[in-house]
Amino acid sequence: MSLDLKRWSISLLVLVIASLPVKATGAGYMVREHGTTGLSSAFAGAHTGAHDLADMYFNPAALMLHAPGEALVSVLQLDPEVRFSLRGATTAGGTAVGGYPGGEDGAPTATIPAIYASIADSKGWRFGLAMNAPWGLSTKYTPTWVGRYYAIDSEMSSLSVMPVAGRKLDSKWLFAAGLNIQSVDAKLTNAVDYGTIAAGNGIPGAAPTTQDGVAEMTGDASDVGFVLGLICDISPRERAGLSYRSAVRHTLKGDCRFGFDAAGMAGAMNAATGIFSQTGASSGLTTPEILGIGYHRTCGASWTLMLDAAKTFWHRYGGLRVTFDNPAQPDSFTAEDWKDVWYTSFGAIYRPNSRLAWRFGVARDRSPIPDSRRTPRIPGSDSLQVALGAEYRTSDRMVISAGFMRIWYDDAPIDLRATDPGNLLRGNLAGDVTTGLDIYGIQASYIW
Numbered sequence: 001m002s003l004d005l006k007r008w009s010i011s012l013l014v015l016v017i018a019s020l021p022v023k024a025t026g027a028g029y030m031v032r033e034h035g036t037t038g039l040s041s042a043f044a045g046a047h048t049g050a051h052d053l054a055d056m057y058f059n060p061a062a063l064m065l066h067a068p069g070e071a072l073v074s075v076l077q078l079d080p081e082v083r084f085s086l087r088g089a090t091t092a093g094g095t096a097v098g099g100y101p102g103g104e105d106g107a108p109t110a111t112i113p114a115i116y117a118s119i120a121d122s123k124g125w126r127f128g129l130a131m132n133a134p135w136g137l138s139t140k141y142t143p144t145w146v147g148r149y150y151a152i153d154s155e156m157s158s159l160s161v162m163p164v165a166g167r168k169l170d171s172k173w174l175f176a177a178g179l180n181i182q183s184v185d186a187k188l189t190n191a192v193d194y195g196t197i198a199a200g201n202g203i204p205g206a207a208p209t210t211q212d213g214v215a216e217m218t219g220d221a222s223d224v225g226f227v228l229g230l231i232c233d234i235s236p237r238e239r240a241g242l243s244y245r246s247a248v249r250h251t252l253k254g255d256c257r258f259g260f261d262a263a264g265m266a267g268a269m270n271a272a273t274g275i276f277s278q279t280g281a282s283s284g285l286t287t288p289e290i291l292g293i294g295y296h297r298t299c300g301a302s303w304t305l306m307l308d309a310a311k312t313f314w315h316r317y318g319g320l321r322v323t324f325d326n327p328a329q330p331d332s333f334t335a336e337d338w339k340d341v342w343y344t345s346f347g348a349i350y351r352p353n354s355r356l357a358w359r360f361g362v363a364r365d366r367s368p369i370p371d372s373r374r375t376p377r378i379p380g381s382d383s384l385q386v387a388l389g390a391e392y393r394t395s396d397r398m399v400i401s402a403g404f405m406r407i408w409y410d411d412a413p414i415d416l417r418a419t420d421p422g423n424l425l426r427g428n429l430a431g432d433v434t435t436g437l438d439i440y441g442i443q444a445s446y447i448w
Contacts, residue, residue, distance in 0.1 A: 027312075027367075029137045029378060034058075035441075036401045040360075040361065040404075042361030042387045043345050044346050046308055047293060048240065048306065049241065053128070057162065059242075060227050061229035062176075063127075063176050064174040069447060071116070072117070074114045075113050076113075076440070079440070080435070081107065084102030085101075085433075087432065088431075093196065093199075097427060099145050100144050102145055112136075113132075114131065125165060126166050133160065135287050138156075143191070146429070147414075148191035150376050152190050154378075157184070158184045159183045161181040164227070180224065182223060183221070188377070193212060194211045194265040195207045203265060214259040217283075220252060221253065228244045230242045238295070239295070239297075240295050243290075243293075244290070247288050248287045251282055251284055253280070260276070274326065275329055277328070288314050290312050291313075305348050312341055312368070345363035357391040360388050361387045363385040363387075364385075365383045366382050367383075374416075376414065376429075381411065387403060390402055397447045401441075402441065413430075413431075414431050
């Protein structure tokens, strides 16, 4: 099912993100950061509604636990560090790839806004709306760097509009369901080694790695999934939650443009066969389903302890295949073979009085990316996350929050071979990626 979300993107301009967080994280191209209070506890408690209205993104049943009339705005700033250290780069024929060896920060900063609102009717129903950016990618490298045949710029932005309805089933059980109306835009660029291609076809004057051009692929799509959530008050002090977010299957459609080399190798091949012409392009992209569970317990008058776990079914991302309308242009394929992974977190809330709350959390995020499939576009690895934050109730109607998270990533080696599927013209690339991420958040909510 496809929808046109152009007018949504215009009217909700605050949610249009110029550059999303670099997905050198364990989360693939997922953006988990959808609220400042949840961030402050490493998202422990999100599936049981322990924080505020923003929890409805993780479990829509959390809508029932907060004020019947509320609006919440959260803004998160991501400051990533991504640095590549070269071990070696050659073409499939063994020619050394020259160029900048890396070392620069390949990840721009990003700002992620999110908006949530809720209302209630007189019959016990609660209605909510969540608007955020659940998927994103942004890595940028110098156009002349040694890994240019694999990646230069990689950008993916998204917008999710999630209307939700929920109600109490009885004194213990809460249920909610909703739609996930999702749009995705992507742009990928990489260098093309026309010299190597021309040499393989016997064209005079061909010089591998010195006669480069650039390929740029763009595409967008809008499709729909669904969300389900259930929360149970086990006892006056204990609560458990369960949620499911469906996969959304996109077919991105757009264009591919080729920039030719100055030596004329691409022009000669284009004139002879029609290859490397500007053409329409399409690619399948599935954002995976997510199963989330949570538990929290209130301890005394001041403390709440929280456990959360979420499984993301990344096995659906077996590879990225771009198909071109030009019959002379062969498909572009990148093998991925990602695996399903868990995100687990533990957190605590300390409330010294009725106005102030402190939050703490720690999480372990597993990367879905096998070592043999790690690329410069998404150089993800396992991570350890530590977070803290504070919330202050300025009045009966207004609450403000601030939070911080630091993420440390495991070593991320890149060992790509020309013999791997789709890599013949990209060559061999070996190196190591060092990554870190700081996240700062502010948030305000108003109850009417």
